[in-house]
Amino acid sequence: xxxxxxxxxxxxxxxxxxxxxxxxxxxxxxxxxxxxxxxxxxxxxxxxxxxxxxxxxxxxxxxxxxxxxxxxxxxxxxxxxxxxxxxxxxxxxxxxxxxxxxxxxxxxxxxxxxxxxxxxxxxxxxxxxxxxxxxxxxxxxxxxxxxxxxxxxxxxxxxxxxxxxxxxxxxxxxxxxxxxxxxxxxxxxxxxxxxxxxxxxxxxxxxxxxxxxxx
Amino acid sequence: xxxxxxxxxxxxxxxxxxxxxxxxxxxxxxxxxxxxxxxxxxxxxxxxxxxxxxxxxxxxxxxxxxxxxxxxxxxxxxxxxxxxxxxxxxxxxxxxxxxxxxxxxxxxxxxxxxxxxxxxxxxxxxxxxxxxxxxxxxxxxxxxxxxxxxxxxxxxxxxxxxxxxxxxxxxxxxxxxxxxxxxxxxxxxxxxxxxxxxxxxxxxxxxxxxxxxxx
Numbered sequence: 001x002x003x004x005x006x007x008x009x010x011x012x013x014x015x016x017x018x019x020x021x022x023x024x025x026x027x028x029x030x031x032x033x034x035x036x037x038x039x040x041x042x043x044x045x046x047x048x049x050x051x052x053x054x055x056x057x058x059x060x061x062x063x064x065x066x067x068x069x070x071x072x073x074x075x076x077x078x079x080x081x082x083x084x085x086x087x088x089x090x091x092x093x094x095x096x097x098x099x100x101x102x103x104x105x106x107x108x109x110x111x112x113x114x115x116x117x118x119x120x121x122x123x124x125x126x127x128x129x130x131x132x133x134x135x136x137x138x139x140x141x142x143x144x145x146x147x148x149x150x151x152x153x154x155x156x157x158x159x160x161x162x163x164x165x166x167x168x169x170x171x172x173x174x175x176x177x178x179x180x181x182x183x184x185x186x187x188x189x190x191x192x193x194x195x196x197x198x199x200x201x202x203x204x205x206x207x208x209x210x211x212x213x214x215x
Numbered sequence: 216x217x218x219x220x221x222x223x224x225x226x227x228x229x230x231x232x233x234x235x236x237x238x239x240x241x242x243x244x245x246x247x248x249x250x251x252x253x254x255x256x257x258x259x260x261x262x263x264x265x266x267x268x269x270x271x272x273x274x275x276x277x278x279x280x281x282x283x284x285x286x287x288x289x290x291x292x293x294x295x296x297x298x299x300x301x302x303x304x305x306x307x308x309x310x311x312x313x314x315x316x317x318x319x320x321x322x323x324x325x326x327x328x329x330x331x332x333x334x335x336x337x338x339x340x341x342x343x344x345x346x347x348x349x350x351x352x353x354x355x356x357x358x359x360x361x362x363x364x365x366x367x368x369x370x371x372x373x374x375x376x377x378x379x380x381x382x383x384x385x386x387x388x389x390x391x392x393x394x395x396x397x398x399x400x401x402x403x404x405x406x407x408x409x410x411x412x413x414x415x416x417x418x419x420x421x422x423x424x425x426x427x428x429x430x
Contacts, residue, residue: 055364056322056357067307073321074314092282099289106288106320107271114329127342142271149270 002034003064005075006053007209009039015210016175017203020072021060023169025205027076027162029198031083039209073105076162086162093158100156100163108146109170111138116173139179147183154192168193217249218279220290221268222424224254230425231390232418235287236275238384240420242291242377244413246298254424288320291377301377308373315371315378323361324385326353331388354394362398369407383408 005028007021021037028035044050046057053061054070061068062075069075077098080086087094115135122128146167150156155164171190174180180187193199220243222236236252243250259265261272268276269285276283277290284290292313295301302309330350337343361382365371370379386405389395395402408414 051360051363056318056360058322067310069310069314071314071317071321073317074310077313077317078310095282095284095289095293098292099284099286102286102288102292102320103271105317106286106324107273109321110325110328113325125342125345127340127346130340131342145266145271148266 001065002036003028003062004036004038005063006038006040006050006059006061007206008059009041009044009209010213011206011210014214015207017169017206018173018175019059019206020169022202022206023072023166024060024062024075024079025202026165026169026199027079027086029201030165030196031079031085033079033083037205037209039213073101073166076166077101080162086165088158088161096157097161097163100161101166104163104166104170108142108167109173111135111142112170112173115139115177115179119176136177136179139174139177140182143179143183143186147186150185150189152185154189160196164189164193168199216280217251218243218277219251219253220278221253221255221265221274221276222421223274224256224259224424225428226421226425229429230422232384232421233388233390234274234421235384237417237421238287238381239275239277239290239294240417241380241384241414242294242301244416245380245411246294246300248294248298252420252424254428288316288381291380292316295377301380303373303376311372312376312378315376316381319378319381319385323357323382324388326350326357327385327388330354330392330394334391351392351394354389354392355397358394358398358401362401365400365404367400369404375408375411379404379408383414 005021005024008019011019013019040050040059045054045059051057053063053068056070058070060072060075061070062078069078076086087097115138118128118131118135122131155161156167157163168190171180171186180190220236220239223234226234228234255265255274260274266272268278268283271285273285275287275290276285277293284293291301302312330353333343333346333350337346370376371382372378383405386395386401395405
């Protein structure tokens with residue numbers, strides 16, 4: 001039986017690939033592993049059955065036989081360690097690719113999500129106009145450091161890896177902010193990720209879910 | 216030669232174990248691996264020599280022979296995968312412990328750091344009084360979910376693991392917020408972590424650095 005992941009029954013991003021199941025779908029497509037998807041509603045995510053799988057009541061989860069995992073980073077790493085295509089074989093390069101996964105999730109993503117959340121939930125607050133540039137500048141610091149390291153390379157450290165997969169999905173969350181336009185090399189990097197056939201298959205699959213729910 | 220980590224020459228937390236080298240020191244102590252520490256100033260962290268090691272100009276870094284790593288999560292995972300003491304041997308339990316590392320860094324830590332940053336840097340802002348309860352409630356959601364999962368267990372999933380190590384260090388960042396007092400089972404969990412001999416050795420070592428710099 002193929003593994004089963006969970007995804008939003010009706011994604012708040014309207015199928016633009018921002019929900020975190022996108023990372024897992026993309027990884028599964030890169031390694032060529034078929035998978036099943038179980039859709040969950042926002043209400044069901046907070047019920048005991050789903051909380052047993054995911055203590056924080058979120059998606060995605062991953063079930064394969066006796067194994068149940070949560071956290072997109074952990075699921076992608078689990079897949080990457082067990083299948084070819086997402087991590088270099090050489091031990092040091094492999095450790096560095098994993099370091100980029102952590103950097104995407106723990107260094108790049110927090111200021112990017114914080115900016116996105118403010119743009120979604122604080123627009124009507126009296127402080128929004130004053131705080132927005134502070135949040136933008138916090139994200140810019142990380143974007144500047146990332147583009148300096150990337151330079152003109154295609155990927156962060158040699159061949160495409162799970163580190164790039166995570167970083168591209170994190171940078172895609174800047175979509176409504178407009179910030180990525182200030183960093184053309186990073187915008188091109190994201191476009192390279194989006195051009196991968198595995199990305200496209202994953203994107204189309206999650207978009208199809210949204211379209212079916214929306215119709 | 217033992218591996219070398221970097222740490223703040225003068226830690227902004229005055230040696231209370233909040234800097235991220237603490238996680239790596241603790242992991243090294245748990246597995247019983249001797250290590251060297253190279254101290255870096257805030258100015259040196261942003262210079263090319265350090266940026267070559269750490270693209271985001273932070274600590275800790277980890278160097279062992281030809282390998283250079285950054286990101287505390289990646290370093291702890293690297294150590295945990297190669298030495299006994301921080302991950303279960305059984306494959307599924309091992310994957311779940313790694314999931315808790317990601318949960319600590321990507322689900323628990325962002326709202327906790329956001330609260331801490333506001334308490335440090337936004338106290339003089341007009342919006343501080345209005346935003347503080349919003350940030351506290353965001354952290355409380357995650358703390359509530361975590362304590363529900365932990366229950367009365369000693370650790371998150373069986374024996375102490377790198378997942379607990381990361382989670383305890385993340386929860387310790389709530390120290391000035393007072394929030395941990397609202398969750399006595401989580402406070403006891405953190406205290407169990409702090410009571411481990413390896414934690415104490417790591418804590419004392421980083422405190423000694425601060426005291427030497429401060430004297």
